[in-house]
Each structure stands twice: as C-alpha cells, then as structure tokens.
Amino acid sequence: NAGVTQTPKFQVLKTGQSMTLQCAQDMNHNSMYWYRQDPGMGLRLIYYSASEGTTDKGEVPNGYNVSRLNKREFSLRLESAAPSQTSVYFCASSGTRRETQYFGPGTRLLVL
C-alpha cells in the first residue's frame, strides 16, 4: 500500500517546455488535488477532482491543465513552462471532499 505517489521527484525545464506531473493513489479515494508550495506562502490549490470524470479550478489554475485519467490517477500538465511555475508540487487525495487528505512526497520543479 503505497498511498499517494508522484513522479518525477525533481525536474528542470527550460522556459516554454512542457511536461506532465503524474500522481496516483491506491486508497480508492474519490477526491484528488494538486497544490503548489512556494517560499513564504502557504500551499495553494491549483486544481481538484471531486470524483472520477470531474475536474475544477482552484485558486491558481492559470498555466496548468489536469486530467483525471481514472479513479487512481490525476495528472497535472504544464503546456509552456514559465519561471513563475518554479515550485514544489504536491498531489493529495481524500475519500470524499471533506475528509482527511493524504499527500504525496512532492515534485520539485525548476524552470529556467
């Protein structure tokens, strides 16, 4: 039982490049989330998926797209990376929308 896994752990991109951050959970959770964490700021919600087949914008969605591929997997895509997207990205999941959230180990992204 791995919980929430994220790949990659670390990535360096050049401005304008694209990439997809992968997240998977094995707890049969309905809800999944993507957050970003920046120095001096709290974690901020990028996108979430309340259930398979649905996605909604959070606080800071610009520059990102998401896909809820199935109940287990929720990916985050940067179509054209910008230095402002340098951050640590956390995926999380919960059984339902208002339950305890379980976090992945994070992906550290550097955009040059």
Next chain:
Amino acid sequence: KNEVEQSPQNLTAQEGEFITINCSYSVGISALHWLQQHPGGGIVSLFMLSSGKKKHGRLIATINIQEKHSSLHITASHPRDSAVYICAVHSGGGADGLTFGKGTHLIIQP
C-alpha cells in the same frame, strides 16, 4: 476567500517544554486541519476537527468555532517534533480543497 493566520511564524524551544501554536481564520468553516511537514518535505495530516478537542499521543488540537480560532499543543516536546506545522481550513459552501496558513517552523533543542 478565507484568510488563515498562524502564530508564531517561528518557535525555538527546549526539549520538554509545552508548545502552543495558534491558528485563526476569517470566514466560517466546515473543518480545520493540522498538518506536519517534515524537514524532508513530506506532509502528514495530524488532525481534522470541526468542534471541541482531539488528542493523539502528545499532541492536542482544540477549536473554538465562535472565535474562529484553533490551537495545536505539544506536551513534553522532543527534538523529533521539529517540523513545520500547518493549519488549513475547509471553507463552507461548494468550495473544495484547503486554504492553508503559512506554517509555524518549530525547532526543539535538546
């Protein structure tokens, strides 16, 4: 948008001391979470509460809904408690996800 404020931002204490971290929020909520972020970066949920008090080992979390305030207490603190403690809230209504405070960086010295 709910504003979540934590205090203190930084706290250094000696092993064995009783620790209190405070969290206040501006808008009514359905639940409040306390999270711990280890030096390696991993985030673990400690408590989720919507009223009263919860206890787990040496950790105690309380919430006062009327005053929009919560506290996290650590009894008999230990160097392994050194971490960033984060308060987060579920706001009411249809909004999903959590709104986070900036965290309290706690260092417990031996």
